[in-house]
Amino acid sequence: MKFNDAVEAIPRYHDLHRIAGAHVLDHRRLSIDELREALVKVRPQYLHEETVRTNLDQALFKEDSNHLRVLSRLILIDVLLDQFGFELPCGETEEQVIAFEQGLVDRSNEIELSDLGCASQDSKRHDSLKLYEFVLGTAWEGDNDKSPDEVNLLRKLRGRLSINETDHRLMEAKLGVFPQPGNRLHVRDEIDETRRLLQGLGLLFVIRRDDDIDVDVIPQELAELIRRIVGREMRTEAYRALMEERPVRRKAHLQNVLDKNSIEYGPRDTREILTNLVINYVPASKAICSKNPYYGLTNKQLSRWCRDLGEAVAGTTDEMVGRIIAHFDRRRPAAEHADDERASWYEYYAALARRDYALLRSQGVIEKDLETESKFEEATNYLFSEKLKHTPLKQPGSNHPDGLLSLGPRYLMWDNKSKESPVNLRDHINQFDGYMDKAEKPVPIFLVIGPAFTEESEFEATRYRVEHYDRTITLITAGELKDLAEEWASPENKRHQEPFPLGLLGTNGRYSRSQVGKLG
Template sequence: MYLQDILPKMSKLYLGRIVDSFLKDVRMETEEEMREIIIRNVDEFQNNERVQRNLNFNIESRDIAVLNEMILLSLMEQQNYILSENDLLKEVNKLETEIVKQSADDAYIKTAIPQDAERIYSAVLAEAWKKDDSLNAHETNILNVLRAELELSKRDHYLLESRIGRFPQKGNKLHSSKQIDRSLKNLQSRGLILRFKEDTSYYIIPKEIARIVRYKMGGELRNEVYETLLSDLNVNQLKAILTDLNIGTSGKKDNLVERIIKHNILPSTALKAFGTKELSDILKGLEGAKVSGTKDEKVQNIIDYYENLSTPNSTDPTDERSRLYDFYEELASRDYKALRVNKVIDKDLDVEKYFEEATCYLFEKKLGVELVDMKGSKHADGKLKYNAKEVILWDNKSTEKPYTFPEDHFNQFLGYIRSDDMRVTTFLIIVHDYTKDAVAQAQKLKAFSEQDTDVALIKASDLKYVAEEWRSFSDQKSPEFNLQVFDLTGELNRNLLLSRMSWVL
């Protein structure tokens, strides 16, 4: 979920924590002010340097630092990086228990961690822990440098720490729910996770920062997606990965995949078992993936390709257009990579047509409004019945950059408005994003329409939000969507839509 989808579900206390995480000395009275200032400063929120800086837990107490990582690792393993509060507590406990159990298995450690690296790192780790019951920032930094040099993961660190009785706590004691709660508050104050409530309380890593968190934490890919990557390799390639790490290669393909996952071999580590040419051959088989680059870049390109994989199941199997609706924002922004990886499109030219079909599905199935057939080919992308004498027209414009509303589109839309046999009360332009000049053009088009037609720019993400949430704004048992929500000239942003739905519906 994107930040703008989460904010409306958050209360003042939790909104305040997010504001404080990246905007200092800013005080607001209402939830709406908080939501507005967060959205206005979203670039700062998702700034790479800010996120990476807040992922440095060295100044925190030992328990907070460890739990922060356990919580993030637990969330990163979930589809859409979200868990209910109860499930998150269970997942953190499960992860800590799993590490402790694996650390006690000598055979597992022997195959999971190279022996020389295990011997060197264990000696330094034990020495660092001799002094007292904690590691200071200097000791932690030294261990981080050594771990990088020995090509060990953070999970390897915890496994070896557990073998000397120091993970999760002294004597391998698991953390309590109260300790986890303190870490959850710390992560919120850092702007790394958000808490919101629907039927229950949820914690989530927003989509804007999820990729940065994943790579900084060394997660790289969810197990579900990683299994897909490994399954796409052949048996000889899987055996090459295991051989490179001195792990047994017996068994069928499924056994090999399971063994790689079980030993927590990072995707980047697994792929480095291949030479540059073989990595190129793998990339050539991934439609739309970038093939060129250094060996490290090729490895990253493969991981990035699979990172874009989504759930293959449609939200509405009864209507094939729902698959397009599931990727509505990607169609609007022409995110060819995500669309190709998930097999939404076969060729780039499909994007515009599929964006239109997804919009028809949104109005017809999600909003339940009546679509009007149009004759000929020179007309807007869609038409909705507003009342007996008036209609709403809409047009989709998918662009990789913010929509500028060029003059040829102005004349095109003006022709649509003037030539319709009914009065056009509103003309909707549905885009990924838009510029300030586009807003000015919308106002100009209203003046030139000669019908006092409202001309509104709306982002695909905001229109989809309306489609998903509008029923919650009505107190009727069988609510009907009122198209008056869209009666406005200029930009129909999230805040305006929320306001209009609150009184129109």
């Protein structure tokens, strides 16, 4: 949406007033129509590069409040700039910000420093990451916050050590301070506060569509300018689609791009891993070719690619690369239609837990009895990811619980027990205790999911809690967990698009819905 069109679509006086505060003189005295007219008149000031750069710098680095700095980047750069058309309904913006935060926390729990573009722990890159981690930890000491001066110092150090913003936030998450201390996610009120800040800086507009939905939008001219300032050449989804094209998808090309951009990779890294490294660390244009240093596609290859895409074939190297990037960036993302087969297993979740083989076979859920256990586990993953909005963490090896979730700076673990009889906790307590002992972070909640539980299991859970006061074993049936998931995911729950507060599952012994309280 163009700037002038966005101004016309702003419905409320206070939104116009807030945006006008950035550059319109005497805006407090103007009526709603006069504000619109004034905004259109001073449009060049909202699109002046140095002004935009200064205001971005204020929002991302100089605001006194850390949560405003963190959320400004998430809203503007990570979410809206990555949308087709640079706009998103306000409610979806908030949902995506929260999901993005949760995703970074989850990923931080799955990786080590050596996974951040390192070939090995003996590499120069790993030494740089260790140095930055030390300085970052020092900056957070004391009052559990960072001052704007410390933020600026870290920013300069990242540039010196070639550490990007994603690496920085993953390291903060591993330290337990991203997105906030204790890995606490931001709430909608905090996101809305940041939205108002960005409006006041002239970086974000809130418009109303014809269907009366309020939408966050960065006007097209402004979005293109912000992209240039922050070095974001295209949407992530479009970049990934580009890297699947034949001219650039070969492993040898990916390795060459990484070598020329001084990005480390392992000798056994797959094409998928190499592609992710390119997307994470190399600008899209440099993933195609470069003149200095020289590498990548030749002009002849670029011309052929442009022809295949239906683009003009003449011009300089930079012009052809620009047309290729623009071609993929202006493609509207395809709607996802793929069915998740786990959804059908989830429908028979309780039957999988109690191993009702006759029912499961008659409904086509299983063909062999041996499939029951694995499909029970996959249905649980589906329940947490799709219904409760928590992505299970990847776990290396095989000696681990069936599931692991981020719980702030800690973990929630679960184990599925598919049985034809009630689960007796004592039979498994040593196994669960071993999982928790081996965990890299504290595990205050361990869920045991089964068809039913023996009466003795309640006593066993209490006995374990007495010996391990910082651990809670919650015994929950598959039916109870599914009922809770359905209740949370219901459209009647106003918070159904947010992650379920996992702490509500921390009931020692048998789970009781009454102890959870009201949802939403």
